[in-house]
Amino acid sequence: MNQADKTYLDLCKYILENGTKKEDRTGTGTISIFGHQMRFNLEEGFPLLTTKRVPFKLIVSELLWFLKGDTNVRYLLEHNNHIWDEWGFQKWVESDDYKGPDMTNFGLRSQQDEEFKKVYQDQLSIYQDKVLNDDEFASRFGDLGNVYGKQWRSWEGADGKTYDQIQYIINEIKRNPDSRRLLCNAWSASELENQQLPPCHYAFQFYVVDGKLSCMFNMRSNDVFLGLPFNIASYALLTHLIAHECGLGVGELIYTGADVHIYSNHVEQIKTQLEREPRELPTIKLNASKESIFEFDIEDIELVGYHPHGAIKAPVAV
Numbered sequence: 001m002n003q004a005d006k007t008y009l010d011l012c013k014y015i016l017e018n019g020t021k022k023e024d025r026t027g028t029g030t031i032s033i034f035g036h037q038m039r040f041n042l043e044e045g046f047p048l049l050t051t052k053r054v055p056f057k058l059i060v061s062e063l064l065w066f067l068k069g070d071t072n073v074r075y076l077l078e079h080n081n082h083i084w085d086e087w088g089f090q091k092w093v094e095s096d097d098y099k100g101p102d103m104t105n106f107g108l109r110s111q112q113d114e115e116f117k118k119v120y121q122d123q124l125s126i127y128q129d130k131v132l133n134d135d136e137f138a139s140r141f142g143d144l145g146n147v148y149g150k151q152w153r154s155w156e157g158a159d160g161k162t163y164d165q166i167q168y169i170i171n172e173i174k175r176n177p178d179s180r181r182l183l184c185n186a187w188s189a190s191e192l193e194n195q196q197l198p199p200c201h202y203a204f205q206f207y208v209v210d211g212k213l214s215c216m217f218n219m220r221s222n223d224v225f226l227g228l229p230f231n232i233a234s235y236a237l238l239t240h241l242i243a244h245e246c247g248l249g250v251g252e253l254i255y256t257g258a259d260v261h262i263y264s265n266h267v268e269q270i271k272t273q274l275e276r277e278p279r280e281l282p283t284i285k286l287n288a289s290k291e292s293i294f295e296f297d298i299e300d301i302e303l304v305g306y307h308p309h310g311a312i313k314a315p316v317a318v
């Protein structure tokens, strides 16, 4: 059995058996635990879950979006990636510019009311269309604020200068791999108001030993069914990309989560997944002719040998 699925499924089981019912910002309700760590050996394979199909291309385009320093959902839409649509849409419908039908609390209402769902989907497709085709609209309502891309690549210092935390890490790994400062921080107390969603994975750190690169990432809040499979694969991919540029192998990926929760409307899906037998993990192949991680495009990243169980659908809490 592959250890990555097992480690994930053990967490799911633990939450179902020991978690506490807890209300949350979205009004959905969760079963939650506080404080959990998991370790994934990246040499055993690429930790993309096999007990449900996880859309790898979406993980790649989201990570490349962060690495470009981009915070506008237009890039994601151009790559058919809709995982951030709701947070841009929210910015539009809460603005004075929005003149359409009332979209208050659209996330929950679209799950409970079929009539409303149609009206919502019409408005969402208007939003998507405008972000893709109207530059002015996109710059106002496609931008999620100072979210990951901005914080990673152009952190604004108190001195007014911007700092590229990813470039710093890469330079340091090459110059001084024993450094204990190979860290990127996305949480900024002064930016919370300027972010459509404050960072959930708020910091990560690298560690080099025996020619291998390991990574630890921290999450303040984690949606175990929809978010976590993406988060694990995304940080695994980031570790592979940085190792590639720095001429290192890969070591371990370590996850540390704080409020780790299963939404009440994901419980049945998780139970289905728990019944499935894990399969062999895939591997990842990076285009060897690309040196800098900032040169990578989607087609430079290939997933090999992924034969998962089928996808399991679930609504996202907004």
Ligand SMILES: Nc1nc(=O)c2c([nH]1)NC[C@@H]1CN(c3ccc(C(=O)N[C@@H](CCC(=O)O)C(=O)O)cc3)CN21
Pocket (backbone or CB within 6 Å): 054, 055, 082, 083, 084, 197, 223, 226, 227, 228, 230, 311, 312, 313, 314, 316, 317, 318
């Ligand atoms: N409640 C919540 N959970 C999250 O995981 C999450 C947020 N909000 N807000 C911001 C981002 C967006 N992320 C998301 C959002 C949606 C999916 C999702 O629906 N995934 C589906 C496939 C979607 C598709 O194919 O378009 C899945 O089956 O994994 C995953 C991650 C992670 N984050």
Ligand SMILES: O=c1ccn([C@H]2C[C@H](O)[C@@H](COP(=O)(O)O)O2)c(=O)[nH]1
Pocket (backbone or CB within 6 Å): 025, 026, 197, 198, 200, 201, 221, 222, 223, 224, 226, 227, 228, 231, 317
């Ligand atoms: O990468 C991500 C981004 C978001 N999430 C989840 C965690 C929570 O369920 C929500 C955020 O809501 P808050 O009220 O701001 O905590 O999104 C995730 O799991 N992974």
